[in-house]
Amino acid sequence: MDPCTLGDLLDVIGGPSLRLHTAPAGLAAPVTEALLYDAHAPMPHTPGALLLAVGVRAAAAGPLVRAAAEAGMTGLVVRGADGPVGEAEAHGVALLSVDEDAAWHHVHLLLSSAIGARPAPSAGGLGDLFALADAVAAATGGATAVEDPRQRILAYSTVPGQPVDEDRRQGILGLQVPVSAANTEQYRVLFAASGPVRLPPLHEGDLPRLAVAVRAGGETLGSVWLVDDGKLAPDAEQTLTQGASTAALLLLRARAAQELARHQNSDLLRRLLDGTADPSTTFERLGLEGAVRVAAFVLDAASLPDAEQTALRLLDVVRLQCEARYGRHACVLVDGVVYAVLPAPRRRTDEHSHKRLAEDIVARAGQALRVPVRAALGEVVAGAAEVVGSREDAELVLRVLGPELPVATVDEVRPRVTLLRLTEVLGERRELSAGAWRRVLAYDEAHGTDYARTLVSWFDAGCDMAGAAKQLAVHPNTCRYRLKQAQQHVGIDLDDPDERLVLWLQLRTLAGLRGSATA
Secondary structure, eight states: OOOOBHHHHHHHHOSSSOEEEEOTTOTTOBOOOEEEOOTTSOOOOOTTOEEEOTTOOGGGOHHHHHHHHHTTOSEEEEESSOOOHHHHHHHTOEEEEEOTTOOHHHHHHHHHHHHTTSOOTTTTTHHHHHHHHHHHHHHHSSOEEEEOTTOBEEEEOOOTTOOOOHHHHHHHHHTBOOOOHHHHHHHHHHHHOSSOEEEOOSSTTOOOEEEEEEEETTEEEEEEEEEOOSOOOTTHHHHHHHHHHHHHHHHHHHHHHHHHHHHHHHHHHHHHHHTOSOHHHHHHHTTOOSSEEEEEEEEOOSOOTTHHHHHHHHHHHHHHHHHHHHSSOOEEEETTEEEEEEEOOSSGGGTTHHHHHHHHHHHHHHHHHSSOEEEEEOOOBSSGGGHHHHHHHHHHHHHHOBTTBOEEETTTTHHHHHHHHHHHHHHHOHHHHOSHHHHHHHHHHHHOOOHHHHHHHHHHTTSOHHHHHHHHTSOHHHHHHHHHHHIIIIIOOTTOHHHHHHHHHHHHHTSOOOGGGOO
């Protein structure tokens, strides 16, 4: 497919939502992406982009016109009608406007959806669906759309001059059919029928539809819809049926291509995470760049009858949410854990965006799967070579999470994961696991004393006798006597800060004791 042009964009969302004031280079000028202007960042050189004049009044946008022209951009979008038309014409830059009260993030979403809606022919066969939609529209005389079973718009026709209504316009803007009870009933009728069906308009001022289900081997793959303005070709139903048959082949081919690409990406990501792949080349092939963070998601259930299937559904939820946020995305399921590589936020104001995304996924997945889910976020690392470390961080965080803390970053639980790793390291080395802590525990067991817990309470209280006594619910003199007896009978020197530190660490990690909370 050809790239999106300014004319294509106006066909999709022109009118009240987006107004064109001038287009010196013509409507065939390519539009590659929509960019939000940032006064605190250098202007990127992005040929074909539309620059959204965030924070700049329309009447004062002249300098932005010049900057956009120097960056090779196609146009500038201002808020309000009083824009610098003369300067835009002088610099060959298109000038568009949106309503004064329009939210920039909403405008950016609409433009990005419309610009990105026409994939290239290599995009798993979906580019051919656009060609099919155009062919059906030209043959029948009705604007055409191809949808998947979830009512997501996969392709739509762009034949000039064909009547459209607000339902079609809104659907294309979000690439999703608006949800309503009436829509649900129409889809029920459509998928129950064996051939094309005629459906009435859902709202006043809208047009009827002619639609047919797309099927292959008894499986419903989607549907094809025509806007019926009463002037469809006499053989429109036959053409639509033939179009559905072709759509089935294209959808099956696209599915196969997508599954192959997903399998290849999953294998690449798995090897990147375990350190067996070349970091730089793998990063590039996965479409990743710059600083990243590894997020890990896991089902919070001791046992499930269909654990493997539920984990795959968790993978789908994570992938869907990450793709909605970041576009093409790297996710993989390994040994029951779903890993995702998240690009680092570009602004300091977005530094908590990863945690918000993880919390949203945990909430959505828990509701959809009816199983609690936990999420861990490793450290943000500079690039591909350090991804393994971020994954290890995330795995450690998973081990310290619980019902009271289902989502956390490694920085939020740094003391816990540090003690966890210390426990493992101390336990693995004979010389690190030996020492006075064993003698303390042995003496307590042999004589019925409580020296170990007294010591830990004293350490936890910052070596404050009153604080330790309060934790133990005893008199300070009792606590003082126990410590004196422990030094005498076990042979420890509590005046030595190094011995205190080592003894505290060993009792906390290897013995698992913690003040008054542990008996």
